[in-house]
Amino acid sequence: MDRKVTVIGAGNVGATTAQRLAEKELCDVVLIDIAEGLPQGKALDLAEAAPIEKHDAKLEGSNVYDPSADSDIVIITAGIPRKPGMSRDDLISTNAKIIKNVTAQVAALSPNAILIIVSNPLDAMCHVAFDASGFPANRVIGMAGVLDSARFRTFIARELNVSVENTHAFVLGGHGDTMVPLPRYSTVAGIPITELMPKDRIDALIERTRNGGAEIVGLLKTGSAFYAPASAAVEMAESILKDKKKILPCAVRLKGEYGISDLFIGVPVKLGATGVEEVIQITLTEEEQAALNNSAQAVQGLVDTLKKLGL
Template sequence: MRRAKITIVGAGNVGATCAHWAASKELGDIVLLDIPEVNDPKDPTKKIPNTMPAGKALDLYEASPVEGFDSRITGVTDYAATKDSDVVIVTAGIPRKPGMSRDDLIAINTGIVKSVCENVAKTSPNAVIIVVSNPLDAMVYVAWKASGFPTHRVIGQAGVLDAARYRSFLAEEVGCSVEDVQALLLGGHGDDMVPLKRYTSAGGIPITQLVKADRLEEIIKRARNGGAEIVNLLKTGSAYYAPAAATVQMAEAIIKDKKRILPCAAYCDKEFGIGGFFVGVPCVLGTKGVEKVIEIELDADEKKMFQTSVDHVKELVAAVKL
């Protein structure tokens, strides 16, 4: 049986950690790709070949006898090595820096993600693309337009990460296993997420019976600000363990055709009356990518919060210049 092939574009912390999680799960053979040249640390005015992805890939491969995984892992700077990938994870892009406006960040990362997805379309025309680059809700739209792929094969990773943060905080509060907490989120990433308390439970017990209302609101706020909390603690970087784990859970559902119901940034037209944008909704993930968007009932308050989130996604997309 042919092993799945997974390409990860961007060999920074998130990309390399995606490779780590994917290898540990033996999801397939992994190609870690990054830009061909970087600044020479000895002379920043000069460029040198980028050997970093090869170094990280070799280091991870050398862990395989210890951890017992048989995945082949290669680090490259040429898209030719990514040919016929089944899943392509896009982590490439820059973080927002002090003094940089939202529109500046969108413009820079639009160029990066556009180039990546044009190359992916040439080398892996049947792949499913999972976008992790920020601002996520705009970059998944860029990936769709640049690749020309059908909408079900372009997905944004956000809801799985936001739900993981939310679930971990709830488990800590309740004093139960994280495995017993189930939560559902809608909408955009981070600040724009819409947690649905009515669809959240621990061991099948509604979370509202286990956590007081004011405390639940505090936990929701912390989950919304989960990324910023980690940035403030790290000082010089952003989260990568949880984002990578969330991304690989999506990749696993696709590669193994698991039909997992996961919150993802998926294309919605008639669904929820959104009208043609990628927003966070519950999806069935399988070999084809997004195999179904599940529409759920929302009360008046939930609809209002969701619409606010969708409106912000539309603003982000409006700022994209392709």
């Protein structure tokens, strides 16, 4: 294949991301992890499934970064996962050091790549990757809104007993407790959910969406979500690799849009061959704008923490 995507981190999220990329025949995949044998073993296992899954993507595992050279996209999933009782924000110091080191190495080998950040706390890690890479803002993108919107869509479909394919939803803001699901822009076959269910049920679904990651952490007890995060990252990568120009909610560095500047925050964007091609500005009510501002303040708090830590 003529496209290459490197996935950093061969844990559950990274390995599942590699699997989805290969099985969709989007690109060749390089899987990198510091654990000796882990990326090599998982890459070989995935390669041996190729004859059955009927794809010809090449998969390579490595403990060094050399095979990642000239990647079109680098998806960064490295870092420690959440455990029960931990918030995404609890991971900030450890994961910031990891992301800083990882990003510097992949940026040097793939200076034209687009970075998709998956590691938590997501919005803060985008800032670390942006600074460490020196890349323009359109080539550093956080995976958050696609995942949060998918969770919201799942809950809407279950509540109304309809196909998930008929559902569309937008979740803006930071990837955490202050995220901003937008019921007015969330629809089933084009019908706003505000016309299909009462406010108390919508509020319950919003609350479950906000706690979606924590709910899974609580159930798994020894890890965090990985199937849906991997799918979300791959949907973003596919839009870039195929220049599909999908409108997806992603964490991007704003330059005054929505009244927010110099912060990575989740908003709808057009994703194409060059990364973020346009920030889509939708009209928010005063209440929605206030919620987005509150979410931005929470992200700013994480960024301030990074500065205090010298990261």
